[in-house]
Amino acid sequence: MRRLWLLFAQTITVCLAIWFIVITLKPEWLELNRKPFTPDSSVRGSVSDIVPAQASYRDAVSRAMPAVVNIYTSKEVRQPQSPLLDDPFLKRFFGERFNDTEKQMSLGSGVVATHDGYVLTNNHVVETADQIEVAFEDGRKAAARLVGTDPETDLAVIKIDLPDLPAVTFGNVDDAKVGDVVLAIGNPFGVGQTVTMGIISALGRSQLGINIYENFIQTDAAINPGNSGGALIDTSGNLLGINSAIYSRSGGSLGIGFAIPVSTVKTVMDSIITKGQVVRGWIGVEPRDITPELADNLSLSKKEGVIIAAVLKNGPADKAGIRPGDILVSVDEKPISNMAEMFNLIAQLQPESKARVTVLRDAKEIPLEIVVGKRPSKKRLDGQSQ
Numbered sequence: 001m002r003r004l005w006l007l008f009a010q011t012i013t014v015c016l017a018i019w020f021i022v023i024t025l026k027p028e029w030l031e032l033n034r035k036p037f038t039p040d041s042s043v044r045g046s047v048s049d050i051v052p053a054q055a056s057y058r059d060a061v062s063r064a065m066p067a068v069v070n071i072y073t074s075k076e077v078r079q080p081q082s083p084l085l086d087d088p089f090l091k092r093f094f095g096e097r098f099n100d101t102e103k104q105m106s107l108g109s110g111v112v113a114t115h116d117g118y119v120l121t122n123n124h125v126v127e128t129a130d131q132i133e134v135a136f137e138d139g140r141k142a143a144a145r146l147v148g149t150d151p152e153t154d155l156a157v158i159k160i161d162l163p164d165l166p167a168v169t170f171g172n173v174d175d176a177k178v179g180d181v182v183l184a185i186g187n188p189f190g191v192g193q194t195v196t197m198g199i200i201s202a203l204g205r206s207q208l209g210i211n212i213y214e215n216f217i218q219t220d221a222a223i224n225p226g227n228s229g230g231a232l233i234d235t236s237g238n239l240l241g242i243n244s245a246i247y248s249r250s251g252g253s254l255g256i257g258f259a260i261p262v263s264t265v266k267t268v269m270d271s272i273i274t275k276g277q278v279v280r281g282w283i284g285v286e287p288r289d290i291t292p293e294l295a296d297n298l299s300l301s302k303k304e305g306v307i308i309a310a311v312l313k314n315g316p317a318d319k320a321g322i323r324p325g326d327i328l329v330s331v332d333e334k335p336i337s338n339m340a341e342m343f344n345l346i347a348q349l350q351p352e353s354k355a356r357v358t359v360l361r362d363a364k365e366i367p368l369e370i371v372v373g374k375r376p377s378k379k380r381l382d383g384q385s386q
Contacts, residue, residue: 057183061195063237066166067112068230069136070187071121071144071158073129074105109186109230110134110158111242113269115167120269121229122244123149123156134160137193148272152212152280153264154244157272168231171238173217173261176200184221184243184257186230196222198255205258206340207289210245213343216258217241223257232259241265281349282375283357284315285322287339304337305329305360320370326359347375 108125112118119134126132132144142160149156177200184196198221205216219232223243232241241259271278287306288294295303305327311318322328328336331345332355349355351374359366 057181057195057197057235060183060233060235060237061185064168064183064231064233064239065185065193065195066137067168068185068193069110069112069119069134070193071108071110071119071125071229072105072133072135073108073126073131075128075130107187107190107226108228109226109243111229111231111239112165112167113157115165117160117162117165118147118269118273119144119158119160120242120265121156121158122242123151123154125229126156126158127151132158134158148276150268150272150278152278153260153268154211155242155260155265155268155272157269168233168239169237170262170266171234171236171240173203173240173263176203176217176234176240178202181235182217182219182221182240183233183235184219184223184227184230184259185233186223186227186243188222188224188226190226194227198222198257201256207338208258210258213264213347214340215261215264215344216244217261219257219259220255221257222255223259239265279351280347280375281351281353281355281372283317283320283322283346283370284312284373285317285328286310286312287328287342289338290327304335306336306339306342308359316370316373320357320368322357322359322368322370323361326361326366328357328359329365330358332356346372351375 106125106129108121110119110121110125113120126146127149129146132146133141134144135141140162142162144158144160147157147159180200182198182200184198186194188194198219200217201220202218205218206214208214208216210216217232217240221232223230223246227243228245230243231239232243234240239262241261242265243257243259245258247254247256247258268278286309288309290303290305290307292303294307308317308322308324308326308328310324311322328342330336331342331349334345336342336345346355349372351372353372355370355372357368357370359368
């Protein structure tokens with residue numbers, strides 16, 4: 001037994017000696033020069049194994065970018081001047097130095113929607129323009145005429161006459177999910193055609209106070225002044241939305257941008273092209289969202305729906321028997337939770353059609369039938385009920 005123990009001890013000693021010599025003189029034999037294991041390298045390895053990295057989005061960009069244009073607008077603005085400058089003698093003596101107007105220039109972006117020259121952009125890009133010019137990535141330029149606008153979604157359609165126009169491919173926003181990669185294309189700050197990348201941060205954003213009808217795609221893809229009216233595309237190059245607004249305290253991108261979804265864009269565009277305007281239903285009420293504080297103050301039993309703050313005299317709602325203080329809870333049996341839902345449901349109704357509405361009055365549900373009116377223009381609605 002003692003002999004076996006001695007043999008074992010000698011064997012261990014020899015092995016340790018060999019190991020010490022190898023680690024000192026030839027460490028690569030034991031592959032000890034490899035990068036040590038770390039949690040970060042493990043994470044990187046596992047992610048790349050599961051989700052292969054996308055090398056480039058150039059195919060999507062090359063497909064969509066030719067249809068994204070720069071829009072330049074100008075308008076004549078009268079400048080306030082001293083009454084002395086209206087003197088005929090001074091004008092005759094000094095000539096055009098007393099010209100009381102100046103030309104203001106602004107810029108934005110747009111998307112060619114059809115091969116025959118209809119271009120989508122934001123209403124705020126072109127609403128006050130006297131002249132509109134469209135410039136393509138390939139250097140072509142053309143004067144544009146205004147076809148129609150829809151201030152309540154901040155969309156506009158203009159028309160150009162050029163041959164061989166590229167047109168964007170419309171995507172399906174219903175297939176989009178939060179977390180999907182998106183690309184924004186436009187002309188930020190007038191530096192030229194630019195692409196930025198981000199993800200869809202949220203869908204169906206509303207009640208932001210930007211437009212009357214809101215259903216925004218929120219993204220962190222950089223959208224800056226000049227990007228308005230440009231394209232928000234998916235990784236296949238399909239149009240998902242028209243870039244419209246940002247949330248910013250500085251005037252630049254803070255990672256909160258909003259695009260009008262392509263579903264809304266198509267509806268508005270088709271209506272403007274065929275009818276020259278967007279026709280929506282209207283009932284003539286001034287609604288308010290029911291907040292917890294309002295519900296407590298008015299001792300309301302129901303905290304969903306919208307409360308009718310005012311009713312336009314002789315309007316559709318007034319004729320149907322709706323009163324101030326009523327809570328509108330459904331339209332054509334579709335429940336209403338807030339003002340955004342109410343606006344969208346009523347807008348979809350055809351003028352002169354009949355709709356069934358349900359209001360809550362004195363804790364009782366009252367069904368009413370209303371003849372839907374045609375929503376007036378935004379200018380006529382200023383100071384009036386919705």
